[in-house]
Amino acid sequence: DVQLVxxxxxxxxxxxxxxxxxxxxxxxxxxxxMNWVRQAPGKGLEWVAxxxxxxxxxxxxxxxxxxxxxxxxxxxxxxFLQLNSLSADDTAIYYCVRDKFVGGSSPFEYWGQGTLxxxxx
Amino acid sequence: xxxxxxxxxxxxxxxxxxxxxxxxxxxxxxxxAWYQQKLGKTPQLxxxxxxxxxxxxxxxxxxxxxGTEFALTISGLQPEDFGxxxxxxxxxxxxxxxxxxxxxx
Numbered sequence: 001d002v003q004l005v006x007x008x009x010x011x012x013x014x015x016x017x018x019x020x021x022x023x024x025x026x027x028x029x030x031x032x033x034m035n036w037v038r039q040a041p042g043k044g045l046e047w048v049a050x051x052x053x054x055x056x057x058x059x060x061x062x063x064x065x066x067x068x069x070x071x072x073x074x075x076x077x078x079x080f081l082q083l084n085s086l087s088a089d090d091t092a093i094y095y096c097v098r099d100k101f102v103g104g105s106s107p108f109e110y111w112g113q114g115t116l117x118x119x120x121x
Numbered sequence: 122x123x124x125x126x127x128x129x130x131x132x133x134x135x136x137x138x139x140x141x142x143x144x145x146x147x148x149x150x151x152x153x154a155w156y157q158q159k160l161g162k163t164p165q166l167x168x169x170x171x172x173x174x175x176x177x178x179x180x181x182x183x184x185x186x187x188g189t190e191f192a193l194t195i196s197g198l199q200p201e202d203f204g205x206x207x208x209x210x211x212x213x214x215x216x217x218x219x220x221x222x223x224x225x226x
Contacts (some may be wrong), residue, residue: 107154111163
């Protein structure tokens, strides 16, 4: 079974940094584009970042560009998100999400349970 | 690309036929998905390519549309269908609609 397990969330002060991790299992990790999606408390879904299987194509939402950095380690079946210059607007549950299809346009099929990031002084 | 869903909230009864609409700010062909999220749970993919039902999703769910106008129809609402529904375009990066909460009337 596909499993995605996030870690690294917590309480951080405005302007601070945090590194999220996602451990993947149950599929050939290097074949799939991986994503981070966030959801502020009681709000909707916001795509944050995406990284291709070989890490040669990386994209970000405008709201996080220049502050967040996505990376992956295919040898360890792991996905990461470095969050810098955090503000209260970044408070959310961050989900690690796998594309449904290999290559091309794809919706999202598998979601981790999420890790909560709270930005507050 | 902006995605606009309507209504934001929909009050319905078990057995009702309900329709949620989603409008894209530009042509996304058929690259649209629908997700269901229940309280405290992660989103579940229901439909992709505008009208293709995900495996295991009941036939009472139907997706339609292309270009900029899309709809999700649930024929014969069941108790387990109450929750929040999101549309998502994946034609150019990924954008979600703001969500439609389906609640018990």
